[in-house]
Amino acid sequence: MEQYTPMMQQYLEVKKNYQDALVFYRLGDFYEMFFEDAKIASCELDLVLTGRNAGVKDRVPMCGVPFHAVTGYIQRLVQKGYKVAIVEQMEDPALAKGLVKRDVIKVVTPGTVIDELFDERSSIYLAAVVDYQYGFALSICEMSTGETTVTHIPRNILHLQQTLLKNNIREIVVKEGFDEKFIRGVRDLSAVAISYCAEDQIGEEYLPLCEEVSDGAQREAYGLMLNYLIETQKRMMHHLQTVEIENENDVLYMDFSTQQNLELVVPLRTQSKSETLWSFLDRCQSAMGSRLLKKWIERPLVDKKKILFRQDRIEYLMKNYLVREDLKDKLNQIYDMERLIARVAYGSANAIDCQRLQKTLSQVPEILALFQDAPVFQEYRDIDCCLSLTELLDGAFVENPPVSVKEGGMFAEGFSEQLDEYRSAQKEGKTWILQQENYERERTGIKTLKIGYNRVFGYYIEVSKGAAAQVKEEYGYVRKQTLTNAERYITSELKEKEDAILHAEERSIRLETELFANLLEQIRSYLPKLQKLALMLANMDVYYALSSISADNGYVRPLFTEDELKIEEGRHPILEKISTNRYVSNSLAMDKENQILIITGPNMGGKSTYMRQVALIILMAQIGCFVPAKKCEMPIFDKIFTRIGASDDILSGQSTFMVEMTEANNALSQATEHSLILFDEIGRGTSTYDGMALAQAMIEYIAVCIHAKTLFSTHYHELTSLDESLPVVKNVHVEVHEDNGHVTFMYRVKKGKADRSYGINVARLAQLPEAVLERAGDLLAEYESKKRVVQQSLGIVEMVKAPVKEQGVLDKLEMVDPNQLSPIQALQMIMDLQQELKEAQKA
Numbered sequence: 001m002e003q004y005t006p007m008m009q010q011y012l013e014v015k016k017n018y019q020d021a022l023v024f025y026r027l028g029d030f031y032e033m034f035f036e037d038a039k040i041a042s043c044e045l046d047l048v049l050t051g052r053n054a055g056v057k058d059r060v061p062m063c064g065v066p067f068h069a070v071t072g073y074i075q076r077l078v079q080k081g082y083k084v085a086i087v088e089q090m091e092d093p094a095l096a097k098g099l100v101k102r103d104v105i106k107v108v109t110p111g112t113v114i115d116e117l118f119d120e121r122s123s124i125y126l127a128a129v130v131d132y133q134y135g136f137a138l139s140i141c142e143m144s145t146g147e148t149t150v151t152h153i154p155r156n157i158l159h160l161q162q163t164l165l166k167n168n169i170r171e172i173v174v175k176e177g178f179d180e181k182f183i184r185g186v187r188d189l190s191a192v193a194i195s196y197c198a199e200d201q202i203g204e205e206y207l208p209l210c211e212e213v214s215d216g217a218q219r220e221a222y223g224l225m226l227n228y229l230i231e232t233q234k235r236m237m238h239h240l241q242t243v244e245i246e247n248e249n250d251v252l253y254m255d256f257s258t259q260q261n262l263e264l265v266v267p268l269r270t271q272s273k274s275e276t277l278w279s280f281l282d283r284c285q286s287a288m289g290s291r292l293l294k295k296w297i298e299r300p301l302v303d304k305k306k307i308l309f310r311q312d313r314i315e316y317l318m319k320n321y322l323v324r325e326d327l328k329d330k331l332n333q334i335y336d337m338e339r340l341i342a343r344v345a346y347g348s349a350n351a352i353d354c355q356r357l358q359k360t361l362s363q364v365p366e367i368l369a370l371f372q373d374a375p376v377f378q379e380y381r382d383i384d385c386c387l388s389l390t391e392l393l394d395g396a397f398v399e400n401p402p403v404s405v406k407e408g409g410m411f412a413e414g415f416s417e418q419l420d421e422y423r424s425a426q427k428e429g430k431t432w433i434l435q436q437e438n439y440e441r442e443r444t445g446i447k448t449l450k451i452g453y454n455r456v457f458g459y460y461i462e463v464s465k466g467a468a469a470q471v472k473e474e475y476g477y478v479r480k481q482t483l484t485n486a487e488r489y490i491t492s493e494l495k496e497k498e499d500a501i502l503h504a505e506e507r508s509i510r511l512e513t514e515l516f517a518n519l520l521e522q523i524r525s526y527l528p529k530l531q532k533l534a535l536m537l538a539n540m541d542v543y544y545a546l547s548s549i550s551a552d553n554g555y556v557r558p559l560f561t562e563d564e565l566k567i568e569e570g571r572h573p574i575l576e577k578i579s580t581n582r583y584v585s586n587s588l589a590m591d592k593e594n595q596i597l598i599i600t601g602p603n604m605g606g607k608s609t610y611m612r613q614v615a616l617i618i619l620m621a622q623i624g625c626f627v628p629a630k631k632c633e634m635p636i637f638d639k640i641f642t643r644i645g646a647s648d649d650i651l652s653g654q655s656t657f658m659v660e661m662t663e664a665n666n667a668l669s670q671a672t673e674h675s676l677i678l679f680d681e682i683g684r685g686t687s688t689y690d691g692m693a694l695a696q697a698m699i700e701y702i703a704v705c706i707h708a709k710t711l712f713s714t715h716y717h718e719l720t721s722l723d724e725s726l727p728v729v730k731n732v733h734v735e736v737h738e739d740n741g742h743v744t745f746m747y748r749v750k751k752g753k754a755d756r757s758y759g760i761n762v763a764r765l766a767q768l769p770e771a772v773l774e775r776a777g778d779l780l781a782e783y784e785s786k787k788r789v790v791q792q793s794l795g796i797v798e799m800v801k802a803p804v805k806e807q808g809v810l811d812k813l814e815m816v817d818p819n820q821l822s823p824i825q826a827l828q829m830i831m832d833l834q835q836e837l838k839e840a841q842k843a
């Protein structure tokens with residue numbers, strides 16, 4: 001019977017346990033892939049697919065990548081959603097008896113990348129999801145910093161998808177048997193990979209971390225996440241930070257499409273390089289500052305005290321120009337400490353990382369000194385700067401240490417006496433070799449004689465073929481190798497010295513490796529303190545960025561009210577900087593009597609810009625930043641919903657109109673009186689009457705049942721008469737001047753409705769054929785003579801709000817399958833639902 005070669009048997013043995021990963025199998029200076037893996041990888045990475053003789057009749061498909069370039073290839077595969085299992089040689093091939101031992105040292109997966117990260121300013125997350133029948137518990141982790149959180153979300157496909165998209169989760173881990181319906185929902189999001197993991201006993205070393213999580217389902221999710229990390233990373237993850245328990249109500253809620261519509265962190269058209277709020281505000285000097293800023297933007301605050309706290313710090317820096325500039329200079333010198341220490345803890349740091357850590361640490365006391373007299377930064381006054389560690393690392397390394405930690409040459413002279421001794425032995429040896437070369441030249445009279453070195457023969461004397469006759473027996477040369485035009489010899493003296501040199505070299509490399517491991521261990525003992533310092537630096541960086549942009553652009557500090565929203569001369573932060581003509585500022589006033597503004601006016605008149613501007617000002621205010629306005633008073637909003645523009649449909653398979661209605665429903669079903677709703681031309685995706693009817697019914701529902709502050713732009717002029725039946729509805733319009741059929745946009749928002757629509761005038765700006773414009777003008781006149789009127793039911797609209805919160809309890813009861821619950825889970829469910837019901841009734 002045919003049989004695979006021993007090596008191929010070894011490969012297949014490993015592959016058996018990693019069916020869902022591409023196995024990168026180390027063979028000398030290459031990582032090779034075989035069989036299906038080779039076909040996939042050659043396709044995805046443009047590699048040549050070859051074959052290998054493996055003992056059986058057919059050659060086995062194979063492709064490979066050189067080991068030194070492997071990171072880039074893994075990056076590309078993981079980006080595409082693949083997992084890569086790296087199989088290393090576990091012993092020195094030169095010393096191995098028989099087949100070299102090999103094993104998987106790590107599995108790189110889409111949600112756990114560390115060394116293979118593309119972009120230092122963004123973060124990639126992994127989430128473990130546990131289904132407890134009436135909800136999901138999630139544990140989310142960012143491997144490159146060790147940050148972890150746990151949270152609960154409703155057991156609902158849309159909510160799960162939203163959570164994954166909003167948090168840039170690239171991979172979810174579930175237990176075998178996870179509800180197929182939800183798996184399909186996750187598969188619809190092509191950017192999220194799904195992995196399965198069994199629940200195992202967690203190692204003792206991680207138990208203290210687990211104890212931080214008191215909630216049963218969350219702890220289960222956290223445990224599942226740990227299990228998966230242990231299984232894939234195959235090493236102790238010292239860098240995992242204390243778990244943060246997150247509650248969706250602790251931040252201003254936005255759904256994913258709102259984050260997209262407002263272009264908070266990604267531009268709407270993914271191809272375009274246009275500015276997002278993040279890129280605009282990001283004056284951070286370090287990547288960790290940028291990442292923190294992004295987090296602030298995606299999770300604005302709802303707690304007034306926390307907002308004021310940030311405002312105070314930003315204000316301090318705005319007022320103290322010199323401190324701010326000094327801070328900038330110092331922050332400029334720091335490195336991405338968060339990821340540096342994660343690499344140290346994880347064990348993948350090199351000498352360059354440690355050197356950067358030292359440089360960063362040495363800035364800390366200077367940064368703190370800047371805030372000696374600033375009461376708003378008092379919290380940091382007693383922070384431990386890890387001075388002893390800074391000293392320990394100071395001057396430890398040579399100026400430009402090597403990337404590899406395996407070849408020595410990292411530590412500076414004076415770091416270790418022993419190392420210095422080995423090194424001087426090496427150096428002496430090398431000087432001896434040079435001297436010996438001269439000596440041999442002199443005694444043989446061969447001017448071209450040289451002493452060389454290679455790995456196979458060690459040191460040798462090389463003499464050209466022509467001169468070989470001059471080599472006399474009495475010199476004691478032993479011929480070792482004959483080349484085409486040279487002879488190579490060794491002498492016993494040379495070999496003796498060689499031994500000493502190589503010995504010293506080997507010993508010094510071994511010592512350096514030991515010293516380095518030791519140093520990492522020492523740094524690890526400072527871990528919690530270092531994580532605190534990194535967070536402080538990232539915070540400082542964000543404070544710097546926001547204060548600098550606020551000061552440069554004349555932003556004001558928002559004041560918080562109970563209900564009234566008043567923005568005087570507000571501006572769109574980004575447009576005011578990039579627009580070629582002068583930006584026209586606009587005010588806004590809303591309160592209980594003015595809850596809904598219907599905005600009319602021509603296309604291109606500035607309606608969308610006005611709405612976005614309001615949303616951005618509110619958002620900036622709730623991250624603690626100052627805002628582009630002359631004055632701003634506002635309540636704290638709990639949620640923002642938008643339906644703006646035709647956004648790309650991420651959740652595939654929905655028509656524009658369906659997306660529009662889904663987003664409208666998100667707002668109508670979740671908004672409260674403390675929310676902000678922006679509806680831009682809702683209903684335009686269907687026939688005029690349908691659209692107008694839906695728009696009117698939505699406005700009425702918001703006015704009567706929700707009471708959220710709402711900006712509603714529309715081209716249905718008929719809707720402007722709603723202010724008669726609904727006193728909370730007010731009309732505003734964007735001003736235009738018309739002169740002989742030509743319009744000039746004033747971009748000023750004024751009270752009252754637009755006198756008419758200007759579609760045909762705007763079309764003229766687009767240079768449509770005159771014949772079309774004329775015909776349209778005639779048709780318009782005809783239509784207008786048969787004007788539509790808005791149906792108003794007896795002046796007062798009566799509507800009943802859909803029960804939202806109690807309904808939630810009923811929905812959960814309905815969805816749960818009692819046969820799937822353990823007695824403890826059932827008890828927990830009763831307690832949870834009862835609690836939820838109480839809260840719903842209180843609200």
Ligand SMILES: Nc1ncnc2c1ncn2[C@@H]1O[C@H](COP(=O)(O)OP(=O)(O)OP(=O)(O)O)[C@@H](O)[C@H]1O
Binds near residue numbers: 583604607610
């Ligand atoms: N306040 C302003 N100051 C200066 N320019 C502005 C202002 N508002 C809008 N603009 C300019 O007008 C353009 C069109 O604005 P916007 O998209 O808000 O119009 P719109 O009324 O929503 O149009 P449509 O109904 O076609 O969507 C913007 O891209 C911007 O260049």
